[in-house]
Amino acid sequence: MTDVALAPKIAVIGGGISGLAAAHDLTTAGAGVIVIEKSSRLGGKVITEHIDGFLIEGGPDSFVAGKGSVLELANELGLAGQVISSRPENRGAYVWCRGGLHPLPDGLLLMAPSRLSPLLRSSLLSWKGKLRVLGDLVLPKGSIDEDESLEAFVVRRLGREVLERIAEPLIAGIHGAEPSTMSLQASFPRFLDMERKHRSLILAARSVASRPTAGNGLSYFASFKGGMGELAAALANALKDVDIKTGRAVTRLRPDEDGDGYRLVLDDGTELRAHGVILALPASETATLVSELVPEAAAAVAGIHQVATATVTLAYRIGDIPDLLGSGFVVPSVERRRIMGVSYLSRKWEGRVPHRQLALLRAFVGGQHGRELALGGKDRLVAAVREELAELIGLTAHPVLVRTHCWMGGLHQYTLGHLDRVAKAESALAAHPGLALAGAAFHGIGLNECVDSGRRAAETVLAALRLEGTPHVSVGLNSRPWGNR
Numbered sequence: 462m463t464d465v466a467l468a469p470k471i472a473v474i475g476g477g478i479s480g481l482a483a484a485h486d487l488t489t490a491g492a493g494v495i496v497i498e499k500s501s502r503l504g505g506k507v508i509t510e511h512i513d514g515f516l517i518e519g520g521p522d523s524f525v526a527g528k529g530s531v532l533e534l535a536n537e538l539g540l541a542g543q544v545i546s547s548r549p550e551n552r553g554a555y556v557w558c559r560g561g562l563h564p565l566p567d568g569l570l571l572m573a574p575s576r577l578s579p580l581l582r583s584s585l586l587s588w589k590g591k592l593r594v595l596g597d598l599v600l601p602k603g604s605i606d607e608d609e610s611l612e613a614f615v616v617r618r619l620g621r622e623v624l625e626r627i628a629e630p631l632i633a634g635i636h637g638a639e640p641s642t643m644s645l646q647a648s649f650p651r652f653l654d655m656e657r658k659h660r661s662l663i664l665a666a667r668s669v670a671s672r673p674t675a676g677n678g679l680s681y682f683a684s685f686k687g688g689m690g691e692l693a694a695a696l697a698n699a700l701k702d703v704d705i706k707t708g709r710a711v712t713r714l715r716p717d718e719d720g721d722g723y724r725l726v727l728d729d730g731t732e733l734r735a736h737g738v739i740l741a742l743p744a745s746e747t748a749t750l751v752s753e754l755v756p757e758a759a760a761a762v763a764g765i766h767q768v769a770t771a772t773v774t775l776a777y778r779i780g781d782i783p784d785l786l787g788s789g790f791v792v793p794s795v796e797r798r799r800i801m802g803v804s805y806l807s808r809k810w811e812g813r814v815p816h817r818q819l820a821l822l823r824a825f826v827g828g829q830h831g832r833e834l835a836l837g838g839k840d841r842l843v844a845a846v847r848e849e850l851a852e853l854i855g856l857t858a859h860p861v862l863v864r865t866h867c868w869m870g871g872l873h874q875y876t877l878g879h880l881d882r883v884a885k886a887e888s889a890l891a892a893h894p895g896l897a898l899a900g901a902a903f904h905g906i907g908l909n910e911c912v913d914s915g916r917r918a919a920e921t922v923l924a925a926l927r928l929e930g931t932p933h934v935s936v937g938l939n940s941r942p943w944g945n946r
Contacts, residue, residue: 474742522806543685548808608644630792709727741914758887772826792853895925
């Protein structure tokens with residue numbers, strides 16, 4: 462006979478940053494919460510390891526400070542004093558192309574130059590490519606009626622050299638996607654807005670650069686003294702009255718027979734009842750789980766692509782390696798190399814190595830062209846990365862530490878039509894009160910967007926159950942405080 466447990470009122474399926482942020486807001490509002498995570502740990506792709514004095518990030522090593530959502534949450538959790546800026550003396554990234562490293566021109570807003578003189582002096586673009594960039598100053602606005610690919614947009618505004626040598630390698634490190642299939646509206650709506658408001662990306666970038674900074678005193682990217690895992694740990698520690706189940710997966714989600722919410726079946730046969738459910742899962746898992754309950758949403762979410770990624774972190778003695786420049790480098794896909802880029806973690810952040818005679822590097826593998834290598838096993842992955850480091854920057858020394866992290870379906874890709882798919886899924890879910898989506902699959906893959914996604918889902922469910930803004934609500938399964946009032 463199936464064990465039917467009296468569940469807390471709202472179930473959060475998925476214990477990554479989005480799920481934890483949702484659970485945090487739900488408990489703050491007084492709702493009973495259960496968090497169910499199939500892995501043995503909370504935090505999702507935010508994972509920090511401390512090994513022999515090294516601080517190793519298995520997932521993101523930073524967040525965009527100017528967007529504010531992570532900082533706001535960190536302040537609520539008492540982490541304000543733990544936030545750090547990148548090391549100013551080592552800022553600046555490089556691009557490896559045509560056999561060597563070329564510095565990215567100063568003043569770039571990702572791919573749009575706010576200053577022309579550094580671009581014109583750059584060794585990264587040919588003179589033909591530089592002249593093509595200047596065409597942006599006279600080109601008209603594009604059509605705003607259709608979902609344009611990132612490739613089409615960049616080539617139209619700035620030319621193919623900028624796409625291949627600047628935009629694509631920088632974006633590959635974020636999305637691991639093909640610019641030819643990426644939705645501009647979903648992935649980088651800011652650039653669409655820049656064109657709409659200013660016509661020229663160069664003029665728009667100048668306008669942005671001339672504005673006062675947000676004033677938080679931090680660098681563009683920020684992190685935590687103890688690594689990004691501090692955020693996940695603080696969120697988990699704040700969930701004092703939450704039932705947290707790790708090492709358990711939800712295998713089925715269906716309406717409760719009593720018409721009072723939902724019933725969840727776990728992989729050990731346990732059944733839980735919940736009045737609301739937040740699915741903070743990768744797209745593929747979300748689609749499977751809602752296929753019985755909301756097939757229209759499942760079909761839409763199943764169309765959101767994912768791609769495998771992997772990182773290889775290596776530590777070296779400073780005296781054994783060549784001089785490193787800046788904070789790292791990216792590699793354009795047209796170069797046909799096996800890595801997407803390398804980040805010099807010990808040059809970017811304080812406190813990542815036991816002492817200054819050691820260096821910590823992290824190489825990125827994956828995306829459309831690197832999937833096989835990312836999932837091909839540790840030995841093959843490490844060997845390939847070491848070979849690439851030797852060929853690209855002359856680093857042939859034996860590392861004193863190696864750590865790998867592989868993520869099957871680790872990055873969601875916002876391909877053309879993404880916003881329509883998300884809208885269809887959310888519209889279908891709206892017919893099921895108390896059911897909401899969260900996570901990197903839908904409205905942004907950065908940590909700020911993941912935090913926003915979780916908090917937005919919590920607000921949606923609380924509003925559906927008419928608990929929004931009500932502190933310290935204690936609700937039994939047979940009571941109905943969200944009924945007519």
